[in-house]
Amino acid sequence: MTSTTRTTRTASTTPSAPTIEVEGLTKVYGGLPAVDGLTFTVRPGAVTGFLGPNGAGKTTTIRMLLGLATPTAGRALIGGRSYRDHRLPATVVGSSLEPGFHPGRSGIDHLRSFAAPSGVGLARCRELIALVGLEGAEHRRVGGYSMGMRQRLGLATALLGDPPVLVLDEPANGLDPQGIVWLRHLLRRFAAEGRTVLVSSHALREVQHTVDDVVVVARGRLVHASSLAALADRAAVATYVASPDDAALGRLAAQHGWRVEPQGSGLLVQDVAAALVGDAAFAAGVPLHRLEPRDVDLEDVFLRLTSPTASPVGGR
Structure with missing residues (x-):
C-alpha cells in the first residue's frame, strides 16, 4: 500500500482518541438483569479485551454503548458523549457486531451503501477491500461468502469513516488461524496509531496475544479489570x-x-x-x-474468574 492512501491514520497525525467510559450500566429484561451495574474504562492507544462466557452480557453492553439499546440505569460514553450525541458517529466509532448483510448484494456494494453516512466515496471502499484481503471477491454476492469473509467485510464497514474508536464483537469468529494472526496485527497497528480498541471474546486464549488490557464479566457483572500483565501475575x-x-x-x-x-x-x-x-x-x-x-495459565485464571462461584468486584 502506498503512502498516499488513507486506510489508517499515522501515529504522528492521529489526535488523542476518545476514551470509552461505562458507568453503572444496567439493562434489565423481563425482570432479570442482563447487565448489572457495570463500570469500566477503555483507554486510547491500547487494545482492550472485553471477555466473558457466552451470555455474560458483552453484546448487550456493546449495544448500549452504540445506542442500539437503552440502559435501564447508568450510561456509556465515548469521549464524554453518548454515541447518539456525536454529529457523525461513523467518523468517531467504527463497530462490527454480528454481521448483517443483504445476501444478494456484492461486497463492494455493501460498503458503498454505508459510504455516504461515513462521508467517503468509492475509492475508500476499494481501499478497504484491499486492506481486509477481499480483493477478487468484492463483486461476489455476500450470500456466498464464508463466515471469515463476512467478518472481514464487517471490519471494512467499521473502518469506512477512519474512526479513532473501534468496537468489535467477537471479530475472530469464523477466521482461520492465518486470519486470526492477520486480525491481531491489524488491531495492534490501530492501537499503535493511538486509537481506542475494544474487542469482545468468550475465550481469553483467542485474544491474549492481542490485548493490552482486560475487562472480564460474568452474569452481567464485572469480575476483573486490569492490564493483561496484572492478570498474568495471578497465573504465576x-x-x-x-x-x-x-x-x-x-x-x-x-x-x-x-x-x-x-x-x-x-x-x-x-x-x-x-x-x-x-x-x-x-x-x-x-x-x-x-x-x-x-x-496455572491465563485461561485457567479466566475460567476461575468467570465460574459461578466467583465474586464480582465493584470496579477497576
Missing part, C-alpha cells in the same frame, strides 16, 4: 495439596487466608508456592499425602 503459581485429614487441611487454609478450590481428593491453593504450603502444614502438624506445584 498454584499448589495442589491432599491430606488424610481433610478437616485439618481446611482449617489450615482458612487460618492462612488461602484461596482454595476442591480438586480431586484435595485442594488447589491459588497464589501460594508449594514450599510455603508444606512449611505451614508441617508447623501445624497436618499430614500431607501430596504436595505438588501446578502451572
Whole structure:
C-alpha cells in the first residue's frame, strides 16, 4: 500500500482518541438483569479485551454503548458523549457486531451503501477491500461468502469513516488461524496509531496475544479489570495439596487466608508456592499425602474468574 492512501491514520497525525467510559450500566429484561451495574474504562492507544462466557452480557453492553439499546440505569460514553450525541458517529466509532448483510448484494456494494453516512466515496471502499484481503471477491454476492469473509467485510464497514474508536464483537469468529494472526496485527497497528480498541471474546486464549488490557464479566457483572500483565501475575503459581485429614487441611487454609478450590481428593491453593504450603502444614502438624506445584495459565485464571462461584468486584 502506498503512502498516499488513507486506510489508517499515522501515529504522528492521529489526535488523542476518545476514551470509552461505562458507568453503572444496567439493562434489565423481563425482570432479570442482563447487565448489572457495570463500570469500566477503555483507554486510547491500547487494545482492550472485553471477555466473558457466552451470555455474560458483552453484546448487550456493546449495544448500549452504540445506542442500539437503552440502559435501564447508568450510561456509556465515548469521549464524554453518548454515541447518539456525536454529529457523525461513523467518523468517531467504527463497530462490527454480528454481521448483517443483504445476501444478494456484492461486497463492494455493501460498503458503498454505508459510504455516504461515513462521508467517503468509492475509492475508500476499494481501499478497504484491499486492506481486509477481499480483493477478487468484492463483486461476489455476500450470500456466498464464508463466515471469515463476512467478518472481514464487517471490519471494512467499521473502518469506512477512519474512526479513532473501534468496537468489535467477537471479530475472530469464523477466521482461520492465518486470519486470526492477520486480525491481531491489524488491531495492534490501530492501537499503535493511538486509537481506542475494544474487542469482545468468550475465550481469553483467542485474544491474549492481542490485548493490552482486560475487562472480564460474568452474569452481567464485572469480575476483573486490569492490564493483561496484572492478570498474568495471578497465573504465576498454584499448589495442589491432599491430606488424610481433610478437616485439618481446611482449617489450615482458612487460618492462612488461602484461596482454595476442591480438586480431586484435595485442594488447589491459588497464589501460594508449594514450599510455603508444606512449611505451614508441617508447623501445624497436618499430614500431607501430596504436595505438588501446578502451572496455572491465563485461561485457567479466566475460567476461575468467570465460574459461578466467583465474586464480582465493584470496579477497576
